[in-house]
Amino acid sequence: MSLWKVPDEETKDLMIEFYKRMADGKSKAEALREAKLKIKEKNPNPFYWGGFVSIANPD
Numbered sequence: 001m002s003l004w005k006v007p008d009e010e011t012k013d014l015m016i017e018f019y020k021r022m023a024d025g026k027s028k029a030e031a032l033r034e035a036k037l038k039i040k041e042k043n044p045n046p047f048y049w050g051g052f053v054s055i056a057n058p059d
Contacts, residue, residue, distance in 0.1 A: 003051040010048040014039050028054050 002011070017038045021031035032054050039049040 001053055001055050003053060004047075006048060006051055010039065010043060013042075014049060014052060028056060 006014075014035050017035035018031050021034050022028065026034065032052065036049045036052065040046075043049065
């Protein structure tokens with residue numbers, strides 16, 4: 001879930017990174033954290049990655 005509207009391209013990139021990490025066996029919380037850090041390398045402005053939060057069980 002995102003707390004604000006994020007452009008589609010950046011959302012796509014973050015979701016690809018998130019699901020790659022989930023496929024590698026990371027918890028949801030760790031996968032989201034690592035995906036945000038990866039996206040932050042390309043787009044340091046938190047507008048593109050800071051609004052995403054996990055609302056499910058983080059395990």
